[in-house]
Amino acid sequence: MKKDDHLFLIDGSGFIFRAFHALPPLTRKSDGLPVGAVSGFCNMLWKLLTSARDTSVGVTPTHLAVIFDFSSQTFRKKIYPDYKAHRPPPPEDLVPQFSLIREATRAFNLPCIEIEGYEADDIIATYAQMAVEAGGDATIISSDKDLMQLVGSNVHMYDGMKDRQIGVPEVIEKWGVPPEKMIDLQALTGDSVDNVPGVPGIGPKTAATLLEEFGDLDNLLENAETIKQKKRRENIIANRELVLVSRKLVTLKRDCPVELPLDALVLEEQDGPKLVSFLKAMEFNSLTRRVAEATGAEAAEIEPASVNAEWGEKAHGPDLDPGEAVSSEGEKPAPDSEASGPAALAAARAARFAAVPIDRSSYETIRDLETLEDWISAARDKGLCAFDTETTSLDAMQAELVGFSLALYDEDQSDAAKAIRAAYVPLAHKAGQDDLLGGGLADGQVDFDKALAALKGLLEDEGVLKIAQNLKYDYLVMLRHGVTVKNFDDTMLISYALDSGMGNHGMDALSERWLGHQPIPYKEVAGSGRNMVTFDYVDIDKATAYAAEDADVTLRLWLVLKPRLAAEHVATVYERLERPLLPVLSRMEERGISVDRQILSRLSGELAQKAARLEDEIYELAGEKFNIGSPKQLGDILFGKMGLPGGKKTKSGQWSTAVQVLDDLAAQDIPLPSKIVEWRQTTKLKSTYTDALPGYIHPQTKRVHTSYSLAATTTGRLASSEPNLQNIPVRTAEGRKIRTAFIANPGHKLLSADYSQIELRVLAHVADIAQLKQAFADGIDIHAMTASEMFGVPVEGMPGEVRRRAKAINFGIIYGISAFGLANQLGIERSEASDYIKRYFERFPGINDYMEDTKAQARDKGYVETIFGRRIHYPEIKSSNHQVRSFNERAAINAPIQGSAADVIRRAMIRIEPELAAAGLGEKAQMLLQVHDELIFEVEDEAVDEATKLIVDVMENAAMPAVSMAVPLQVDARAAHNWDEAH
Numbered sequence: 001m002k003k004d005d006h007l008f009l010i011d012g013s014g015f016i017f018r019a020f021h022a023l024p025p026l027t028r029k030s031d032g033l034p035v036g037a038v039s040g041f042c043n044m045l046w047k048l049l050t051s052a053r054d055t056s057v058g059v060t061p062t063h064l065a066v067i068f069d070f071s072s073q074t075f076r077k078k079i080y081p082d083y084k085a086h087r088p089p090p091p092e093d094l095v096p097q098f099s100l101i102r103e104a105t106r107a108f109n110l111p112c113i114e115i116e117g118y119e120a121d122d123i124i125a126t127y128a129q130m131a132v133e134a135g136g137d138a139t140i141i142s143s144d145k146d147l148m149q150l151v152g153s154n155v156h157m158y159d160g161m162k163d164r165q166i167g168v169p170e171v172i173e174k175w176g177v178p179p180e181k182m183i184d185l186q187a188l189t190g191d192s193v194d195n196v197p198g199v200p201g202i203g204p205k206t207a208a209t210l211l212e213e214f215g216d217l218d219n220l221l222e223n224a225e226t227i228k229q230k231k232r233r234e235n236i237i238a239n240r241e242l243v244l245v246s247r248k249l250v251t252l253k254r255d256c257p258v259e260l261p262l263d264a265l266v267l268e269e270q271d272g273p274k275l276v277s278f279l280k281a282m283e284f285n286s287l288t289r290r291v292a293e294a295t296g297a298e299a300a301e302i303e304p305a306s307v308n309a310e311w312g313e314k315a316h317g318p319d320l321d322p323g324e325a326v327s328s329e330g331e332k333p334a335p336d337s338e339a340s341g342p343a344a345l346a347a348a349r350a351a352r353f354a355a356v357p358i359d360r361s362s363y364e365t366i367r368d369l370e371t372l373e374d375w376i377s378a379a380r381d382k383g384l385c386a387f388d389t390e391t392t393s394l395d396a397m398q399a400e401l402v403g404f405s406l407a408l409y410d411e412d413q414s415d416a417a418k419a420i421r422a423a424y425v426p427l428a429h430k431a432g433q434d435d436l437l438g439g440g441l442a443d444g445q446v447d448f449d450k451a452l453a454a455l456k457g458l459l460e461d462e463g464v465l466k467i468a469q470n471l472k473y474d475y476l477v478m479l480r481h482g483v484t485v486k487n488f489d490d491t492m493l494i495s496y497a498l499d500s501g502m503g504n505h506g507m508d509a510l511s512e513r514w515l516g517h518q519p520i521p522y523k524e525v526a527g528s529g530r531n532m533v534t535f536d537y538v539d540i541d542k543a544t545a546y547a548a549e550d551a552d553v554t555l556r557l558w559l560v561l562k563p564r565l566a567a568e569h570v571a572t573v574y575e576r577l578e579r580p581l582l583p584v585l586s587r588m589e590e591r592g593i594s595v596d597r598q599i600l601s602r603l604s605g606e607l608a609q610k611a612a613r614l615e616d617e618i619y620e621l622a623g624e625k626f627n628i629g630s631p632k633q634l635g636d637i638l639f640g641k642m643g644l645p646g647g648k649k650t651k652s653g654q655w656s657t658a659v660q661v662l663d664d665l666a667a668q669d670i671p672l673p674s675k676i677v678e679w680r681q682t683t684k685l686k687s688t689y690t691d692a693l694p695g696y697i698h699p700q701t702k703r704v705h706t707s708y709s710l711a712a713t714t715t716g717r718l719a720s721s722e723p724n725l726q727n728i729p730v731r732t733a734e735g736r737k738i739r740t741a742f743i744a745n746p747g748h749k750l751l752s753a754d755y756s757q758i759e760l761r762v763l764a765h766v767a768d769i770a771q772l773k774q775a776f777a778d779g780i781d782i783h784a785m786t787a788s789e790m791f792g793v794p795v796e797g798m799p800g801e802v803r804r805r806a807k808a809i810n811f812g813i814i815y816g817i818s819a820f821g822l823a824n825q826l827g828i829e830r831s832e833a834s835d836y837i838k839r840y841f842e843r844f845p846g847i848n849d850y851m852e853d854t855k856a857q858a859r860d861k862g863y864v865e866t867i868f869g870r871r872i873h874y875p876e877i878k879s880s881n882h883q884v885r886s887f888n889e890r891a892a893i894n895a896p897i898q899g900s901a902a903d904v905i906r907r908a909m910i911r912i913e914p915e916l917a918a919a920g921l922g923e924k925a926q927m928l929l930q931v932h933d934e935l936i937f938e939v940e941d942e943a944v945d946e947a948t949k950l951i952v953d954v955m956e957n958a959a960m961p962a963v964s965m966a967v968p969l970q971v972d973a974r975a976a977h978n979w980d981e982a983h
Contacts, residue, residue, distance in 0.1 A: 001063060001262040003135040008052070008061040008267075009124045011142035012068040012112075015041050016101055018161070020094050028283050034093035035282055038100045042279065042287055043416075045108055048141065048160065049270075050294065056165040057139055057158050063131075063265040066105045067123045070114040079248050085195050100282070103307055107278035109271050111260055118256050121146050125252035128155050130262055139165075148175070149182040149252060176208030184217035187247035188236075196249050197242040199235050206232070217247065272297030280304040286356060286417035356416040358517050363548035364423035365540060367444040372425055372451060376458045378408055384465040385409075385458070386422075386555035387485075389474045390547050392534040395722065396476040397589065397698060397705045401448075402536045403427045403543065404455065407551035409559065420555055422548035426540045427451055442540060452481060462487045469507045469554045472710065476586045490582060491557040496711035497574040498564050501863070501873035505711045511553045514560050519553055520546045573870050576962075577903055578710065580910045584927070585708045585718075587913075592703030593928045593936070599741040600690045607686040607734065614679040621672040628679060631657045637672075644670060667827050682734070689728060689738050696723045708930070714872050715895050716902035718930055726931050730983065739980035748938050749975040751925070752982040753951050755933040756970040757782060758901045759814050765966045766867060766896060767850035771843075776967045783807040789843045790836070809840055813847060814897050816890030851893050858892035866899035867963045868907075904969070905933060908958035915954050921947050936979065944975045 001007070019040025026036035045066075053060045076083045105112040115123055124140055124147060131138040132154045140147050143159035148171050151157060157166035164170075171179050188207040190198020202210075210227075214220035221240055227233035236243070272295025279288040281304035292299035366372050379385035386407035391399035407422035429442040459466060459478060464487065468474055471490040478485055495505040503509060511517050525538050525546045535543065565571040619625045622642075626633045635655025639647030646664055648656050662680075665673035696704045704723065712719035720726040729735025744750045760782055764772035775785045784795045787806035793799075805826055812822050819834035826833065841848040855877075858864050863873040872895040877888040909930060916922050925947035929936035935955070939947045955971045976982040 001131060001134040001136045005062040005131075005134075005136040006059050007063040007065075007127065007131040007136060007138045007262070007265065008048075009127055009138060009140050010045075010048075010064070010066040011120060011124065011140065011144060011147070012066045012101070012105070013120055014142045014144060015044055015066075016094075016098070019044060020097070030283065034097060035100065035284075037094055037097045038104055038282055039284055039287075041101050042104050042108075042282075042284060044160065045104070045110075046287060046291065049108070055158070055160070056163050057156075059139075061139070061267050063136075063262060064267045065111040065113050065127065065260075065265045067120040067127075068102065068112065068114040069120045070116045070118070074117055074119055075253075076119075076249050080197075080245055082195050083249060100307065104278060104282075107275050107305070109268050109274070111265055113258070113260065115256055115258065118253065122253040122256050123258065125150055125254045126256040126258055127262070127265075129254040130258075131155075134262060136262075145175070145182070146186070146250065146252070149179055149186075149250075151179040175204055177211055181211050181216065183247060183251050184211055184220075186250040187217055187243050190246055191250070194249070196246050197239070198246050199239045199243060201231065201235055217243070270295050273302050274305075276302045277305040278307065281307045284415075286415045289417075358515075358549065358552060359417065360520075360545045360549055362421065363544050363552070364421070365444075365544045366423050366425045367446065369446055369450050369454065372446055372454055375406055375408070375423060376454055379406065379458060380461065380464055382408055382410070383463065384467060386467040386551040386558070387459070387474065388468060388547065388550045388554065389477050390424075390535050390543065391477060392536055396473050396707070397480070397592075397701075399477055400536070401427060401452075401477060401481065402429060402534075403445075403547060405547040405551040407548070407555040409555055420552055422552040422555075424540075424544040424547040425451060426543060428536055429538065429540050429543065430536050444540065452483070456483045459483050459485045465489060467491065467555055467558045469510075469550070469557070472582050472586055472708075475583060476589055479586060479590055484583075488579070488582075489558060489562065490579065491554055491561060492711055493578040493582070494558070494561045494565060494574060497570050497578050497870070498561065498568060499873060500711075500716075500871060501714040502875060507550065507553060507557070510557050510561075515553065515556055517553065519549055522546075570869065570871060573868065577716070577868065577870065577906050577910075581710065581906055584909050584913060585710070588927055588929070589705050589707060591926055591928055591938075592698065592701055592705035593938070594702070594743050594745055595693055595697060595704050596741045596743050597694050597697070600693055600738075603734075603737055603741070604686055604690040607682055607690060611679060611682045611686065614675055614682060618672065618675050618679060621675065628676065629683075631655075634676070638665070642672065644673070664824065667824065681729075681732070685729070685734050685738065689723075693723060693741070706929070713902075714891075715899040716866065716870055716872075716906065717898065717932070718902070720931070725929060736980045739983065740978045742979035744938055744977055748940055749944050749977065750928075750979055750982045751937040751939045751944065751948060751951070751973060751975040752979065753935045753937070753948075753955055753971050753973040754983070755901070755905065755955065756972050758904065758933050758969065759897050760810060761965070761967040761969060762867070762897050762900045762904075763814060763847070763850075766900070767846045768966070769844050769846045773967050776970075783810060786810055786840075790839050805836070809836055813837075813840065814894055816851070816893040818890075854893050854896060855889050858889070864892050864896050866896050866903050867959075868900065868903045870899050870903055872896075872899055901933065904958050905930065905935070905955075907962075908955045909935065911958065912951060912954050915950055916947065919946070919950055921950065925951070934983070936982075939975065948973050948975065 016037055020037035026039055027033060028035050049064075102112050113123055114120070121144070124142075128138040128140065128150050132152070136154070138155045140150065140155070140157045141160060142157060143161075143164075143166065147157060148166070151166065151168055151171050153168075158164070159166060168179060171177075171182065175182065175185060177185050185204065185207045186196070186198075188199050188202045188210065189204055190196045190202075210220055211217070214223060221236070221243065224233060224236045224240070227236065270291070272291065275295070276288055276292050276297045276299050279291060280299070280302065288299055291297070366375060386405075388405045389401060390403045390405070391401055393399040403424060403426040405422060405424045407420055410419050410421075426442070426445040427448045429445060431440055431442045458464060460483065466485055466488040468488065468490055470492045471485070471488055475485050475488075491510065492505045492507070495510055499505075503513065508519050511519050523532070525542045526532055526535060538546075565574055615628065618628060622637050624637075626637055628634060632654045634657045635647075638644050638657070639655045644665060645668075646661060648661070650656050659680075662673050662677050666677045693704065698705055704725075706720045706725045707722050709719040709721065718726075728738050730739070742750070760772070761776055763769070764776060771785070771789060772782065775782050781795065781803075783803050783806045784798050786809065787793055787798060787802045788795050790806060790809075791802060793802050808822065808825050809817075812825065817825075817837075819830050819837055822828075822836065823830040823833035854864055858874050858877045862875060862877065863871045865871055872892075874888045874892050874895075876884050877892060879885045879888065909927065912927060912935075913922070916925050921943055924943040925937050925939040927935060927937050935951070937947065937951065952971045952973050956969045959965050959969065974982050
């Protein structure tokens with residue numbers, strides 16, 4: 001081995017464990033021999049060999065070896081007879097696979113190394129040391145913490161399940177000590193799985209703290225009597241000898257008597273016929289095909305190898321058991337750990353399906369009812385299927401159903417390439433894609449009504465789990481056809497519950513992230529720009545490839561993501577906050593809300609007149625006419641001609657006229673920018689609402705149907721679009737006038753139920769602020785109370801300006817506002833704003849403690865949690881970029897508060913409909929809109945009082961019983977003919 005060579009050392013035991021415990025049981029069809037672990041091992045090994053350069057390791061190895069344990073009788077047993085004494089025997093169906101896996105390693109043309117009396121970790125340590133001494137580098141394919149003591153500048157580890165390289169920084173981040181102190185840390189903490197004693201009561205964090213204080217284990221033991229904590233001091237002194245024994249047990253030997261020199265580990269080209277012969281013997285058809293294609297071997301001409309499973313101690317490798325599981329944190333969990341369950345299952349499924357390319361040519365087009373009924377029968381037999389609709393529009397309220405796709409999963413199928421099959425059912429494709437005015441339906445489609453009836457039976461069958469991506473769209477489409485989807489999972493919402501803040505939850509992004517597959521872009525089948533056609537004009541063969549792939553990918557994503565919910569303790573979030581809200585929102589969207597066209601028309605005229613008046617005033621102040629909507633012309637007037645302060649040029653060389661720039665100038669009471677800000681607000685209201693809203697009125701229902709997104713924000717807040725009804729200004733007269741256009745039908749009222757200061761109440765609860773809790777309990781004006789606490793002003797007769805400043809600080813603190821931001825908001829000097837914030841924290845010290853604790857949690861775990869367990873991730877919380885880091889810190893402070901408030905209203909929305917139905921009000925009071933902390937209902941006149949009482953009661957108790965709020969929730973409710981009067 002020479003400089004720049006790279007040695008891969010594969011922890012064979014870790015590979016075996018993951019392969020066995022992560023995949024469904026698999027037997028060889030010809031004789032029933034268990035081969036599931038062998039299959040997983042071979043797929044993982046092939047993937048590593050063919051794609052190492054494309055992983056985070058970024059190199060192709062020049063040398064490689066797979067290392068195994070020989071037996072349980074090692075030198076450590078002589079040091080401590082109880083070492084690994086509690087290991088249970090391996091599962092019975094794993095026993096014959098140990099020898100087969102060694103055969104597999106040799107079939108891959110790789111050294112298969114084991115030494116009697118030594119563990120695989122010792123052999124790995126020895127070869128890693130030899131590689132470094134020879135001037136090369138080594139990568140250990142494992143995430144086992146026992147091997148982290150080997151990490152250094154030339155030795156790294158690689159966790160293939162996470163595609164994550166583990167170097168010195170990662171070890172320090174995880175354990176709080178560098179690799180060279182991992183031995184001391186493990187000696188102190190011990191290992192219950194390996195029966196390494198350690199010191200009772202000493203965990204990793206305590207051990208890291210002690211080692212930081214005393215330097216190393218020897219110095220710690222020598223000066224143990226100086227440890228301040230009595231119990232800790234006594235435990236360490238009493239267990240001194242066991243600690244020294246533990247250190248010997250966890251220290252890896254780096255001088256094992258290896259027989260093969262480094263040069264014998266040179267990675268050679270695969271012997272295609274040899275490997276194909278073994279794989280054919282194992283009956284791994286899919287991998288056989290891929291290996292044959294890659295190596296040029298003629299699989300059909302190669303005979304299966306003669307391979308026999310071995311039994312006995314050497315075969316079953318007594319050291320391999322569930323204790324060898326490598327958790328997501330890189331630790332060895334106990335035998336019943338979840339790492340051997342859902343987490344490992346998700347990881348292995350990801351590896352399995354990522355290794356099997358999607359074959360679009362295998363998709364089926366279902367063209368007759370009999371075949372469709374066969375597929376539906378198979379779905380019922382399997383108990384689950386993936387489902388997706390294809391329509392003519394993104395607007396679920398106006399989309400016409402063109403077809404649908406199904407995907408089925410056969411968990412008993414050993415060949416991953418055949419485990420999933422998918423099909424498309426065309427229903428309403430037009431004849432002649434190029435003739436948009438042309439004929440009738442294309443040939444070869446299932447009768448629409450008969451297919452819909454068959455599909456209805458499947459979708460409403462509670463015994464079959466329906467899996468979809470962004471199901472709310474399909475749910476609403478089917479609802480309009482009289483079909484209610486029952487018993488479902490949504491992969492988008494599962495991903496959202498798991499990884500909020502970690503990226504996009506759309507199917508294409510998830511497919512690339514988890515499956516390494518890029519689905520067909522929509523424009524490839526439907527065109528783009530002027531050439532785009534609706535899906536009913538897409539050729540059926542193209543439609544099949546596109547639509548069936550959607551169902552296929554969705555099912556694979558479910559197989560990968562669903563097990564993580566339990567493993568990562570977020571199943572409750574998905575089951576209680578995400579999934580049950582989906583049909584609630586679908587029904588709200590279907591109901592829509594009435595809008596008065598005449599009111600909007602009149603408001604458009606008023607806004608147009610106001611905008612024209614403002615334009616004249618702007619031209620007069622500027623001394624000339626110009627295009628106010630042109631950033632360049634506006635910048636030249638403000639900063640070039642008039643020389644106003646604060647002018648900054650963008651990279652393109654023109655003056656910046658961003659909102660903040662104009663707001664800052666307007667705050668200084670400079671007339672021209674103040675008028676421009678007012679003009680912008682006026683024209684935006686006109687274009688966004690009064691002009692645009694009539695275009696959203698549905699031609700049949702005559703109502704506006706907004707669309708809600710469940711996974712668009714990181715904190716759990718819902719987002720509204722097409723049109724966005726959550727951003728209509730409520731603090732301006734014009735904004736309130738727009739709300740008057742939202743009206744109730746004759747004989748009904750609009751009922752607005754709005755949480756009062758819910759985020760401040762959540763803050764008082766989570767930060768445990770006694771003054772705030774008491775004020776809310778007593779019904780005191782919270783902003784006046786804050787002003788009184790901070791500025792020493794009596795609540796009685798308090799000036800409005802003082803209360804306004806306290807209010808700005810109260811809400812600003814929730815969003816982690818800076819002195820700069822508060823100064824801008826209040827129009828004061830930054831020093832004065834800084835004094836306000838400092839005084840606020842002095843009066844309410846618990847808030848600052850909460851903020852610092854929250855930031856620390858985000859840095860430590862990478863996420864924060866709401867009071868209901870929703871996780872919001874901040875992967876850039878440790879960014880070296882100060883601005884990025886500060887933004888993430890502010891967001892992390894706010895997220896548990898805003899997220900908890902969002903969760904409360906979600907819980908309320910989920911509960912209200914059943915409660916209304918139970919009270920006989922289901923048809924008399926219907927939920928129409930959700931706008932941040934407010935719910936809008938349309939209620940029959942005679943039911944207003946009863947509905948109001950029930951709705952307020954449900955909303956105020958929405959947190960119960962999951963969370964007992966230390967602060968009472970308060971809901972203000974009012975009914976009127978239009979939204980503005982009800983608010």
